[in-house]
Amino acid sequence: MRLNLTAAAIVLAASALVGCAGSTNTQQAEQQQGGVASEQVGQTEQVGQTEPEATATTSDDGGVFDAKMREYGLVDVSTLDKSIKVDLKYATTDNFVGKDMYNGLRKAYLTKETAERLVAALHDLQKVDPKYSFIIYDAARPKSVQQTMWNLVKGTPQQQYVANPSKGGAHNYGIAVDMSLTYGGEPVDMGTKFDNFTTDAHTTNELDLVKKGRISAEALKNRLLLRQALERHGFKVLDNEWWHFNSCPIEEARKNLRLLDF
């Protein structure tokens, strides 16, 4: 074991969520005073949109989505720490839909505050052991991609795992990150893969998962290590996805930040 389990198992009291305010997105949010109603109009327009020009982009700066992300004030998290790996699963066919839905986007964008807190969590962890780092499977997700996903899962059992694009989920505000831990550059055992839509991925009763042999004690230790590092910096994990962390409550994001409406 790389860390002792007792230390990793300490439940942190100081896990109160930090706010989403102070982003460069705030001013622009005011221009969107139509709120949900205007988003719904946007949603209708987005259906079936393919943006073929984005797929042809080969520059290092990526496609149309990259330019838009920067326009919305988001930050490419790997520029803040080079040890962070990015493997956007929805930009490959290795995802639950089996399609590349990211139109040339290959970088993990987050709000500046979210990215900075994520890197602060990483640096805490690297003080314990510098071989640790993060791998990011998904970060900011444009609303048009959310719509594509929604259309594909609507009416299927997977629907519960995809936020309805009409209001926008946490990924659509750049405050959510799907991620895991690496050690020496390799992803560690977390008990399941990313986007495993079974109870084995749940974070609510993990000791039971270990007892039943669904996940290993090592996997639980790794989950707790990742979670506690992030919770110290105000992130909160989802109940049904060990890999998904929000940097602030979605209600707060909807109030203060701009939906990635492209």
Ligand SMILES: [Zn+2]
């Ligand atoms: Zn997620």
